[in-house]
Amino acid sequence: MGIKIIEENKQFHLFNSKISYVLKVNSENEIEQLYFGNYINVEQVIENGQTMGIRPLCCNLKEDENFTKELALLEYPSFGSGDFKYPAYEILQENGSRISNLKYVSNSIYKGKKDIPGLPASYVNADSEADTLEIVCEDKAVGLEVTLYYTIWEDYPVVCRHARLKNIGNQKIEIERALSCNIDFPDNEYNWMHFEGAWGRERYPVERDVSTGITAIESMRGHSSANYNPFVIIKRKNTDEKNGEAFGVNLVYSGNFIAQCQADPYGKLRFSMGINPQWFKWELNANDIFDTPEVVISHTACGLNDLSNTIHRFMNNQMVRSTYKNKPRPILLNNWEATEMDFTEESILKIAKKGKEAGVELFVLDDGWFGKRNNDYAGLGDWFVNTNKLPEGIKGLSEKINDMGLKFGIWIEPEMVNEDSDLYRAHPDWILGDPNQPNTLGRHQMVLDYSKKEVVDNIFQQLYAIIVNANISYIKWDMNRSITECYSIGKEASQQGKIYHKYILGVYDLYERLRTAFPDILFESCASGGARFDAGMLYYAPQAWCSDDTDAVERIKIQYGTSYGYPISMVGSHVSASPNQQTGRNTDIRTRANVAYYGTFGYELDLNELSEEEFSEVKRQIEFMKEYREVFQYGRYYRLRSPFENNTAAWMVVSEDKNTAIVSVFKKYKTPNMGLERIKLQGLDAAKQYLVNDKRKAYGDYLMEYGVASMDSDELWFESDEDFSSKLYVLKAHVTK
Numbered sequence: 001m002g003i004k005i006i007e008e009n010k011q012f013h014l015f016n017s018k019i020s021y022v023l024k025v026n027s028e029n030e031i032e033q034l035y036f037g038n039y040i041n042v043e044q045v046i047e048n049g050q051t052m053g054i055r056p057l058c059c060n061l062k063e064d065e066n067f068t069k070e071l072a073l074l075e076y077p078s079f080g081s082g083d084f085k086y087p088a089y090e091i092l093q094e095n096g097s098r099i100s101n102l103k104y105v106s107n108s109i110y111k112g113k114k115d116i117p118g119l120p121a122s123y124v125n126a127d128s129e130a131d132t133l134e135i136v137c138e139d140k141a142v143g144l145e146v147t148l149y150y151t152i153w154e155d156y157p158v159v160c161r162h163a164r165l166k167n168i169g170n171q172k173i174e175i176e177r178a179l180s181c182n183i184d185f186p187d188n189e190y191n192w193m194h195f196e197g198a199w200g201r202e203r204y205p206v207e208r209d210v211s212t213g214i215t216a217i218e219s220m221r222g223h224s225s226a227n228y229n230p231f232v233i234i235k236r237k238n239t240d241e242k243n244g245e246a247f248g249v250n251l252v253y254s255g256n257f258i259a260q261c262q263a264d265p266y267g268k269l270r271f272s273m274g275i276n277p278q279w280f281k282w283e284l285n286a287n288d289i290f291d292t293p294e295v296v297i298s299h300t301a302c303g304l305n306d307l308s309n310t311i312h313r314f315m316n317n318q319m320v321r322s323t324y325k326n327k328p329r330p331i332l333l334n335n336w337e338a339t340e341m342d343f344t345e346e347s348i349l350k351i352a353k354k355g356k357e358a359g360v361e362l363f364v365l366d367d368g369w370f371g372k373r374n375n376d377y378a379g380l381g382d383w384f385v386n387t388n389k390l391p392e393g394i395k396g397l398s399e400k401i402n403d404m405g406l407k408f409g410i411w412i413e414p415e416m417v418n419e420d421s422d423l424y425r426a427h428p429d430w431i432l433g434d435p436n437q438p439n440t441l442g443r444h445q446m447v448l449d450y451s452k453k454e455v456v457d458n459i460f461q462q463l464y465a466i467i468v469n470a471n472i473s474y475i476k477w478d479m480n481r482s483i484t485e486c487y488s489i490g491k492e493a494s495q496q497g498k499i500y501h502k503y504i505l506g507v508y509d510l511y512e513r514l515r516t517a518f519p520d521i522l523f524e525s526c527a528s529g530g531a532r533f534d535a536g537m538l539y540y541a542p543q544a545w546c547s548d549d550t551d552a553v554e555r556i557k558i559q560y561g562t563s564y565g566y567p568i569s570m571v572g573s574h575v576s577a578s579p580n581q582q583t584g585r586n587t588d589i590r591t592r593a594n595v596a597y598y599g600t601f602g603y604e605l606d607l608n609e610l611s612e613e614e615f616s617e618v619k620r621q622i623e624f625m626k627e628y629r630e631v632f633q634y635g636r637y638y639r640l641r642s643p644f645e646n647n648t649a650a651w652m653v654v655s656e657d658k659n660t661a662i663v664s665v666f667k668k669y670k671t672p673n674m675g676l677e678r679i680k681l682q683g684l685d686a687a688k689q690y691l692v693n694d695k696r697k698a699y700g701d702y703l704m705e706y707g708v709a710s711m712d713s714d715e716l717w718f719e720s721d722e723d724f725s726s727k728l729y730v731l732k733a734h735v736t737k
Helices: 304-318 346-357 394-405 420-428 451-466 492-515 534-539 554-563 589-596 612-634 701-706
Strands: 002-006 013-015 019-025 031-038 088-091 103-111 129-138 144-153 158-167 173-186 190-196 203-210 213-219 232-234 247-252 257-263 269-274 283-285 289-291 294-300 332-335 362-365 407-412 473-478 523-526 543-545 602-604 634-641 650-655 660-667 688-694 696-699 725-733
Touching: 002 103, 002 129, 013 129, 013 144, 019 144, 019 158, 031 294, 088 650, 129 725, 173 247, 173 289, 173 294, 190 213, 190 257, 203 294, 203 554, 232 269, 247 257, 247 269, 247 304, 247 534, 257 420, 283 289, 283 492, 304 634, 332 346, 346 394, 346 612, 362 394, 362 473, 394 407, 394 473, 451 492, 492 523, 492 534, 523 534, 534 660, 554 589, 554 650, 589 612, 589 660, 612 650, 612 660, 688 701, 696 701
Parallel strands: 332 362, 332 602, 362 407, 407 473, 473 523, 523 543
Antiparallel strands: 002 013, 013 019, 019 031, 088 173, 103 129, 129 144, 144 158, 158 289, 158 294, 173 269, 173 283, 190 203, 190 232, 213 257, 232 247, 247 294, 257 269, 634 650, 650 660, 660 725, 688 696, 688 725
16 A cells, blocks of 8 residues: 655556556646556556547647647546536636636645544544545635545555645635546446435436436435435446446535536546535635545445445444444334334333343334424424423433333434424524525424534534433434525525535534534434435444335345445344335235344334234344344345346345355245246355255355255245245354364
């Protein structure tokens, strides 16, 4: 790992044992990219692979007719100087001009990595883990300085990037666009994968050809959204799960974003990602600074599964900031689908007691414990205990839950307020909204204006008073509506373009304050399920409620798609009641567990309502999860068969030492008179012999090349003649005694 500078050609070569990222200062004193891919020798001087020279309708400087920006591979391109694709940044000057030309000034290299003030970002545990290159460029005429940051990691084929913009002049400038990264690929023989959906069907993978025109996804909802996730894969057309080159780009940000590919007529491809420039304007006065969010760019030459495992390891090791980093997650029981807001202390204790009997470790009290919160119309914003439901408060309930031998957690939704609340009656100006326009509602609630420090301060103080006086081990932080009427009451017109970004900075600020004040609490993020499921949230909350849709059949698709860009340890996954609350579908309780194992695992139902047989099965499931949860949550994950393309889906996890593997196979519909299906496994040690479900032995190479029979009843824990069935295999390396 390192960063080498070839002075005579002014080339910067970032490298480790797997990848190389090569930049140069070109003849116009601007930064170009020369190469990004598999490792190449650091002594190699890279030739500029772009054809230069005069071309019809290409524009060049009079002093250098052999250079045009339209053909160059630019690192942080600007608007208006011969590059006709979308720029990485755009600055409005006082004279109305948006023309800018950044020129190289200096560079520095150092061990480790700096934090980004106010923003989540990857971090080093020791400076030896990474090297960072800073390249400083400026436009003296505009009074703009831009610092480009690049971090190369020792143990991952990953480069992290972001930019800092600074006003070094005397006049005010306005940022209208400031993306986190730009990558100009020398050819466009790529496909694009993004992950789309809506409430209850988040992160479905979609693949497109990007050989012409513009391909883009974005969010303008004030959060990263369930519609389009801020994670994109750029892959060679022949790349599949096991073979081929691909780049995965995670934006470490939870607000409005854009990710875009633009293929030009010369066969090049520009990828850019960052804060959505729509409705964004950031004023910089003299010496003011603006930092963009970070992007984490991962590379593979060995297929999409290898890319995903790189991302999983990187996020678990370099992104999560929590006492629970790389630790098994407690098995929890949540009361929401059992009671919703209609509960008493007695009914809650009854549910918790049954959970303890089953082997659950954590009980979580969901929505309805505060203010006048008996329905969606009231209570949000009033973070004091409803003593009609809990006579001894959260403190008393937590003590009773603890006395059972369980940890205790609560649900909060701190970013929202109901009109029927003491907070709104006292501070109607604390919501986002235009006083001259009607406010739209979502779930009968409005959005608090987190761009105002006094609002964040108030919510922190209310929550602190609750948490500090009770033994709370877990907090589920929900966010149940998008931002509309994004206007901050009382702020000047020049400040309104900042509100979307300042809102999410306020969310991060509250997370950071609570995380710092209560470092042992496990935070789980939630946004009507998966509507803010991103790397920015992962920094503060090491797990996220994957989707409000707890139906096992739907979760197969949701969790399969999620696995491309996020670790299994992040996936909040529970066994819920049948028929399912969201879909009405009936599924066997074993199938529900076989899906939920691949995540944090818990239960979302009243265990008192189960039959004796089902309750015995729950106890067995919990015992099984306790034995194997570190393999499920931190093992290498492999997608074996897609639920989007097949009636049968399959995936598996393998421990780091390859001594234990767990495989799950899911069949959506029972099909008559079918031939024998075989599932080829991955990630095993070819030379090791494995004992499969304590019944038969097979070598790793056999299991990977020949596979296991998905309908072989002799290998199954159970066999079902119903639709929506599943099978689970446990493989253990066989040791001869």
